[in-house]
Structure formats: structure tokens, C-alpha cells
Amino acid sequence: MKTNEKVSNYIKLCSEWAEKFLQMDKEELKKRLPELKEEDGYLKITHFGVPFGIRLDDGRIDRLDGKGEANATEMLNIYTLLGYVRENAFFMDKWVPFADLRDARPFGPAYKIGVTDVFAATFSGHAKKLKEAFLKLNGTELPQGDVGYQINAFECEPMRFYFWDCDDEFEAQGNILFDYSATDFNHVESAVSTAEMGVKRLAELAGLPLRGKSFGMQ
Template sequence: MNWDVTLDIAKKEFSKLDPKTMAFRAGVKYAEKEREIIVPFLNEECRVRFPSGEVYHECKEVPLDHQILILHYLSSAEGVPLKHQWISFKELPSGQIYINPFYNRAVRPLVKFFGQKPDALIKAGRALGGKEMDMGDASIQIPVFPMVNIAYIVWEGDDEFPASGNVLFDASAPNYLPTEDYAVLGGMIVFKLKKIADQND
């Protein structure tokens, strides 16, 4: 994927919309004086300048793929309440098309890394602001954006059955991001969880 081109398109879309409306629908704050939208993203605070679409963090550079996801979230958010009902990736619009890349980027690495050490998933997930859930042998709900939660679940393997896992989304997910972005996010967060778990060891 050409991140630069995708980012330019995302900035153009963002610039056409009303910042107050975007902030309201995304459940975030708009600082009118600075003309900036303040977006919590994976337990950190990013700011987006309007109308330029420049995304920045006060302490570090924001990677291009993160910038795109943040802009897409603001442009796509419809303001519907969370449904508190979990759905699988293939239940997202056109999810069946992206299911193989999603499985290879998100579910397979999740199981490979955390299948034999489910407690490490909980510990790493908490570092991203996650809340423990009562599913599988270990599960954590990660607040990606204020209105986007993703659940990571593992079942520990034993002599009879191999370890398994899944990644689930709130049923309101299609009202906040396109399915392609969830395909990217799923794997991105697993990578972050693995990195945190490695540092914890």
C-alpha cells in the first residue's frame, strides 16, 4: 500500500467536513481556539489540525499508518452508540474478502505468541488501556478509539487440542471505520501487544 497517497486522500476528505461534527460523532474533543481535534488512540493522545489534517503527538512522531487510521476514524464516525455485542471479522461488510490477510496478520500471530502464555496477553493489553474480559482462557478488550473496541481472545493449548484464538469487534464497528482499516488494525495491535510482552519478560 502506498501510505503517502492514502494519507493525502484521507487529508482531503477530512478537510471537507465540519470539525465540530466530526469530533461529536467520534466522541472526542474539538479545541476551537487551536482548531485541533484531540483523539485518544491506543492509550495515547494525538491531535489533528483542521483543515490541514496534520496529525501529531506532543512527544513523538506519529507513523503514517496511524495518521491514516486517525483521519479515517474522524471522517467515517457516524456517532452511533456502542452495541456491546461482539462480531467476527467476516461479519464486517466485505469481511469475507479480507479474511485471509486478517487471519494471517492478526489471529495467527496472536495464537502463536500468546497461546501458551495467556496471562501475558492480559498484562500487555492493560498497558494499552485494555480491560480483562470473561471469554476464553484469557481475553482483553482494547479501546482503540473512544468508539472502537477490539477484543483479543486466546484458548490455551493442551495435549489434545492446539491453542486457538480470535479477534472480535463491537457490532457498531462498521459505523466508525471501513473494513480494510480493521484488517490493518487487527494485526497492528497484535504487534504492539507482542512488543509490550517482550519488554515485560
């Protein structure tokens, strides 16, 4: 599929989700996702450190920090969170790789190529910049890896990123762990795009271009 066709399909999907949002029970959403704040005509939420607002009048999503517009990946991650969060979903503190999430295995090969391989390639030789990017997201340092931090995709969805830099014998490697509850809060395919967005945000904060075969959603 051509890139412009992909973008068109994503925009259409976002429009469909905006319509779905208008039919959602907003009070129930706020119970399921206490991080949602109703202010200024929005339901506000933070995604990898960036504030967004879902308009209560038409369901569209705005980026609220004045630094551009929300892209399709960000919007779909937010919409699917609202659409798929289960009643009584809760953080389990049970950390697993993507392949061990419920129903994730069919997406494993594409996830590796489009997310963890991109993460490793992008930050190869740039461990210091990666650490600085995590600190900009108020990350919590972890003991494993050359660089290891926990950051929030959403308040309900923390993630753990681990990076081992390249040396004379080995290429750089990266891994990302999810809490096992991730698929109680969102669709398993959205775990892929959420991790992808995390890598992209870290690259932006580090001032580095993405390297590797990313999925390319805008």
C-alpha cells in the same frame, strides 16, 4: 509490491487524507465522535492508549506522547474513522467476529492470516505477558479464554481479544470480536488494520516481536 513502494503509497494516501480532513466540517465531526477534543491547534483522539492529534492547520497527524511518530497504520485508522463515521452511529453491544461484520467476508482469509494467526503466534507461551499488556491499556477482563480482555481501539470502538495458549496437543489460538457497529464508524477494511494495530500495540507493550505473516504496513 516492494516494501519501499508500499510505504510510499501509504504516505501518499495519508497526504490525500490530510487534504480531505481540511475540508471536513469539524463541528459535525465532534458531534459524531464526542471523543474528539479540540485543543492546542489539534483535534485530539486516543488510539489503543496512545494520544494523537490531527493538526487543524494542515491535517497532518502527530503522536502526542513524545514516543516517536505516528505510523501509516495509525494515521489511516484515524483518517478513515473521521472520513467514514456515519451520522447517528452508536455502540450496539452486539459482539461478532470479523467475518460477520457487514461486507467483511471477502477479506476474511487475509484477516485470519495477517491478524488472528499473528496474534496467536506472537503470544504463544506468553499468556502472562499478554495479560500484563492488556492491563497497561486499562483493559477489562473477560471470563472466556486463557486470557480475555476488552480494550478500546477508539472510545467509539471497543474490541474483545481472546487468547488460548498452546499445550501438548494444540497450538495457541486467538480471536477478536468487534461490536457490530464497527462498520458504522469506519470502513470494513479499516477494521482489519485496526485489529492489526491492536495486536502490534499489545506486542510492543509485552516486549515481544510479531510472529507470523503480518501485513507489514508501517
